[in-house]
Amino acid sequence: MNERVGYIGLGLMGRPIALNLLHAGYPLAVYARRESVLRPLIDAGATSYSSPQALAAQCDVIITNVSDSCDVEEVVLGEQGVIHGARAGSVVIDMSTISPGVTRTAAQQLAEKGVEMLDAPVSGGTVGAETGTLSIMVGGKADVFERLRPLFEVIGKNITHVGGSGAGQVAKACNQLIVAQMMAAIGEAFVLAEASGVEPRKVRAALMGGFAGSRILEVHGRRMLEHDFLPGFKASLHQKDLHIVREAAAECEVTLPGTELVSGYLDALIDSGQGELDSAALVTVLEQRNGVMLNKTP
Amino acid sequence: MNERVGYIGLGLMGRPIALNLLHAGYPLAVYARRESVLRPLIDAGATSYSSPQALAAQCDVIITNVSDSCDVEEVVLGEQGVIHGARAGSVVIDMSTISPGVTRTAAQQLAEKGVEMLDAPVSGGTVGAETGTLSIMVGGKADVFERLRPLFEVIGKNITHVGGSGAGQVAKACNQLIVAQMMAAIGEAFVLAEASGVEPRKVRAALMGGFAGSRILEVHGRRMLEHDFLPGFKASLHQKDLHIVREAAAECEVTLPGTELVSGYLDALIDSGQGELDSAALVTVLEQRNGVMLNKTP
Numbered sequence: 001m002n003e004r005v006g007y008i009g010l011g012l013m014g015r016p017i018a019l020n021l022l023h024a025g026y027p028l029a030v031y032a033r034r035e036s037v038l039r040p041l042i043d044a045g046a047t048s049y050s051s052p053q054a055l056a057a058q059c060d061v062i063i064t065n066v067s068d069s070c071d072v073e074e075v076v077l078g079e080q081g082v083i084h085g086a087r088a089g090s091v092v093i094d095m096s097t098i099s100p101g102v103t104r105t106a107a108q109q110l111a112e113k114g115v116e117m118l119d120a121p122v123s124g125g126t127v128g129a130e131t132g133t134l135s136i137m138v139g140g141k142a143d144v145f146e147r148l149r150p151l152f153e154v155i156g157k158n159i160t161h162v163g164g165s166g167a168g169q170v171a172k173a174c175n176q177l178i179v180a181q182m183m184a185a186i187g188e189a190f191v192l193a194e195a196s197g198v199e200p201r202k203v204r205a206a207l208m209g210g211f212a213g214s215r216i217l218e219v220h221g222r223r224m225l226e227h228d229f230l231p232g233f234k235a236s237l238h239q240k241d242l243h244i245v246r247e248a249a250a251e252c253e254v255t256l257p258g259t260e261l262v263s264g265y266l267d268a269l270i271d272s273g274q275g276e277l278d279s280a281a282l283v284t285v286l287e288q289r290n291g292v293m294l295n296k297t298p
Numbered sequence: 299m300n301e302r303v304g305y306i307g308l309g310l311m312g313r314p315i316a317l318n319l320l321h322a323g324y325p326l327a328v329y330a331r332r333e334s335v336l337r338p339l340i341d342a343g344a345t346s347y348s349s350p351q352a353l354a355a356q357c358d359v360i361i362t363n364v365s366d367s368c369d370v371e372e373v374v375l376g377e378q379g380v381i382h383g384a385r386a387g388s389v390v391i392d393m394s395t396i397s398p399g400v401t402r403t404a405a406q407q408l409a410e411k412g413v414e415m416l417d418a419p420v421s422g423g424t425v426g427a428e429t430g431t432l433s434i435m436v437g438g439k440a441d442v443f444e445r446l447r448p449l450f451e452v453i454g455k456n457i458t459h460v461g462g463s464g465a466g467q468v469a470k471a472c473n474q475l476i477v478a479q480m481m482a483a484i485g486e487a488f489v490l491a492e493a494s495g496v497e498p499r500k501v502r503a504a505l506m507g508g509f510a511g512s513r514i515l516e517v518h519g520r521r522m523l524e525h526d527f528l529p530g531f532k533a534s535l536h537q538k539d540l541h542i543v544r545e546a547a548a549e550c551e552v553t554l555p556g557t558e559l560v561s562g563y564l565d566a567l568i569d570s571g572q573g574e575l576d577s578a579a580l581v582t583v584l585e586q587r588n589g590v591m592l593n594k595t596p
Binding site for chain 2: 124139182186208209212245261
């Protein structure tokens with residue numbers, strides 16, 4: 001029989017993942033502060049609980065999918081947190097993108113109660129969540145991961161056990177710093193082309209098949225050239241993730257100058273009140289600083 | 299009947315391209331200073347000439363494939379240069395990676411003699427040259443490009459007419475600045491992972507299928523993790539190309555901070571006497587500055 005799963009954090013990512021688990025036959029318990037968020041899940045057959053603690057007491061697996069490190073601390077370790085209800089032998093899977101350090105602390109405290117924890121941040125956006133094709137980067141004990149592999153396979157396609165507790169978060173941090181720097185590099189290329197009197201969209205086409213090609217050039221390159229900044233993935237969330245990168249870098253005493261550079265672009269974008277745009281909008285900072293506009297509609 | 303093609307610059311890239319043209323049935327004239335470079339081409343049926351000028355007088359299309367802007371200036375515009383021999387109606391194709399500004403100057407001077415010029419830098423390395431699968435970024439008149447499309451199709455696969463004279467070089471500059479920054483971003487990710495106690499090779503595996511994935515992560519990511527820096531594409535040549543990027547940026551008054559950053563890594567690598575390594579070796583600069591080693595053989 002499938003594990004009884006509790007889901008906390010039913011936002012843009014959490015809701016479609018929870019529904020996929022429900023449709024795959026996992027009995028589902030849910031918790032949220034707002035009734036409106038719970039309704040579609042309850043209609044689909046989930047049972048709602050009044051606190052993370054109450055939910056955890058009834059579940060074999062508790063998935064958290066919230067916004068930031070402090071949210072995970074609250075729902076897992078807080079006053080009515082998962083830790084106070086979870087039974088020995090149950091597993092917490094945190095699918096949020098948070099600090100590797102906070103992850104390790106939570107895992108340690110849960111371990112003292114006999115509760116396992118996997119960090120399992122994802123990449124692939126709401127489309128990946130809906131279609132069950134997310135990339136999942138997992139940290140924690142290998143045997144716990146293997147036991148829950150069937151559950152992960154409902155949620156995603158490219159599922160990698162990266163290492164011990166926090167390793168999934170480190171991989172996600174790496175993902176986010178690479179994506180941000182790829183976008184900034186593509187932005188520099190387009191700005192150079194435009195300022196040189198060459199059409200950036202032709203440069204994009206010329207580069208797609210070669211070594212400079214990538215899904216970022218394809219998807220976010222197009223966004224940049226059309227100024228199509230409806231998210232997607234919000235700049236404010238990407239900036240939050242780069243904050244996690246910088247924190248993690250500081251903790252292990254490494255310096256990441258490229259990450260610092262693109263963090264500055266996202267800061268400037270957010271300071272100008274545009275944090276709700278897709279993070280590809282960081283190109284507008286490069287445009288403004290260089291007096292160039294890429295989306296010249298004919 | 300195929301155009302009679304003259305080829306100047308028979309190095310690692312030029313030789314296989316010239317041989318492909320010969321095998322495709324193009325009568326081939328060649329020029330090189332060194333007999334040893336000419337020999338394999340002459341053995342395959344090419345005719346050698348004593349100067350670029352003498353070669354140009356006998357050809358419909360003259361391809362130059364040399365190292366740098368000053369080499370193009372010499373073989374095209376110099377004392378015994380192509381310009382003094384080329385007939386009105388013939389076409390110079392420069393496949394070197396050089397400055398867009400020098401390209402436009404050469405094209406203008408050739409135009410005064412009724413000689414057309416296309417800039418057609420390539421991407422794809424010696425393997426792409428040998429297999430006829432290069433990406434080719436073409437600048438110059440569209441009708442001249444269309445007329446010579448069959449010749450380009452012998453040489454490459456992803457062939458894009460980007461715009462007027464110099465536009466091919468601008469696209470190549472964009473290619474090179476993006477590739478360099480992607481390598482540096484991947485380097486930062488691996489350094490962060492290693493310093494955090496997470497295996498970078500597992501991070502690479504986790505990221506391959508997602509948005510941070512690319513051929514650079516696949517090919518150069520592996521090079522970085524194995525310290526396999528046999529070129530490939532030499533750091534000294536990548537630095538030369540970034541010099542072209544910076545020149546082009548200065549000419550149109552744009553600032554490219556990410557390009558400046560990675561140029562600094564290549565400078566440091568070359569200053570330490572390692573310019574002959576593949577440019578992926580720029581990761582060693584990040585390793586050294588952070589006291590981290592990626593290629594820990596078990």
